[in-house]
Amino acid sequence: MQKTVSLHEAKLYEKLEEKKVKCTACKWYCTIPEGKTGLCSIRGNKDGKLYLLVYGKAAAVHIDPIEKKPLFHFMPGTDILSIGTYGCNFGCEFCQNWEISQTTKHEKMKDMSNQFSNVISMINNGSHDLPPKEVVELCERHRIKSIAFTYNEPSIWSEYAHDIMKEAKKKGIKGIYVSSGYETKEVMDYMRGFIDAINIDLKAFSEETYRKVCKTRLSCVLDTIKEVSGKGIWIEITTLIIPTLNDSDEELEGIAKFIASVDKSIPWHVTSFHPDYKMRDKPNTPPKTLMRAHDIGKKMGLKYVYTGNIPGLKYENTYCPACKETIIMRHGMSVTENRLKEGKCPLCKERIEGEWG
Ligand code: SF4
Known part of the structure; x- marks a missing residue:
């Protein structure tokens, strides 16, 4: 390259x-x-x-099902071009993409007096050049209608995402951020019209966990979710459920209650953890914990709660919140049947929130 x-x-x-x-x-x-x-x-x-330093530098590029982001109420069953670069403004000990999100920080720490050039040289060795126009050409070649800025936190490389979307919008392609939720007003203004959907991680409901394990602040993330909601951007929220860290009834209730207070129709994804990066002392999340998290979400009033990362659980499906009819059936990341009719339940005609186009 x-x-x-x-x-x-x-x-x-x-x-x-x-x-x-x-x-x-x-x-x-x-x-x-x-x-x-x-x-x-x-x-x-x-x-x-x-x-x-990462403008035009792709560290990871894949074609994924949009369900992998995860987005379940936005263009279901379609492919999305996913792009990631390097770096992150969080330091989560359980990061599942730490090779790209954290390694530039390790490089920077090796030589504090020369951090600028050390980081540049690492980025250049580990990435390949992918100018905005070429990203859009890739989409067109593969007939892909959306781009996810993902794998590492996209808000920190918004200028690259912005220029990609400037080209992409000319072709009717949608833009998606998969984010940890530290977007500023400045970023949201700059990206206005270019982000159509966002999935925000809500990693815990404890300032202590955010501070110790993610090296950031919960309050800022909660603010972002409130700021983004209702602004014409489709939003879904994901919580990676980590045994003994954030899986108590109390904590899950706190998360679900908060989401419901913002908007009951925001889909909440409760996904399974596997040991990674610096957190290797905790077990994989058992299916029964995800089912419990699902039940708590529903009890707190959320209309759509989905289990993730363990294919085959019944709460991968979308059910009508009014009559409980199964509307979209999934297995893992695949949509196996979509019975939605013009955004409504085929049985009782209840409107199902989302962007289905
Ligand atoms: S404020 Fe800017 S430089 Fe600092 S962590 Fe955030 S994106 Fe990076």
């Missing part, structure tokens, strides 16, 4: 005194001195300007 080393100036930042910059791409709002990178490791200050 062809590789180039050209720096792309970021849009989401402000210049400060003494060649410092303030990044506005996520709720950390890092102040970054000259020669350094921000907490996510992929936005760096050179000579008083902020650069997005």
Whole structure:
């Protein structure tokens, strides 16, 4: 693959005194001195300007079923082009994509005096060049109608996503963020019209867990969910259920109650954990825990709760919240039957919220 080393100036930042910059791409709002990178490791200050070091650099590109994001109420049964780069503004110990989300941070820590060039050289060795136009060409070649910015946190590389979507929108292609929920007002303004759907991780309902295990703040994520909801972007929420960390009735009730307070029709995905990265001392989530989480979600008033990562459980399906008829049948990531009629239950005609086009 062809590789180039050209720096792309970021849009989401402000210049400060003494060649410092303030990044506005996520709720950390890092102040970054000259020669350094921000907490996510992929936005760096050179000579008083902020650069997005992963612009046009793809670390992972796949064609996935849209259900894998997971999105169950948005263009079901279609393929989506999924793109990821490097870096993250979270530091989750259970990260399942840590090879791309965390390694630039490890590289940066090796030599604090030279972090800018170390990170650039790592990104260039591990990625391939994929300019925005080529992403859209890939979609057209494979007749794909949506692009997911995923695998690592997309808000921190919004300038790349923005330019891809600028081209993609000309072809009627939809944009999706799969996010940990640290989007700023600046990012949402910048991406307006380019993000059609978002899946936000709500990883726990405890500030302590967010602080110790994810190195971030729960309150910021809750704020983002409230800020995004009702703004014309389809939203679904995912919680990876980790035994003994976030699987108590109390915690699951807290999450479900919060989602219901924002909007009862937001689908909630409760998915199974497997040991990964720094969290290898906890077992896989048993199916009965996902079923319990499902029941708690429904008890708290949510209309759509889905189990994930364990194919074959009955709550992979969409049921009509009014008459309980099975509407969309799935197995794992595959839609096996879709009985939806013009966005409504085929039996009782209840409207099922989502973007089904
Ligand atoms: S995107 Fe990165 S540099 Fe910008 S505020 Fe967030 S962590 Fe800091």
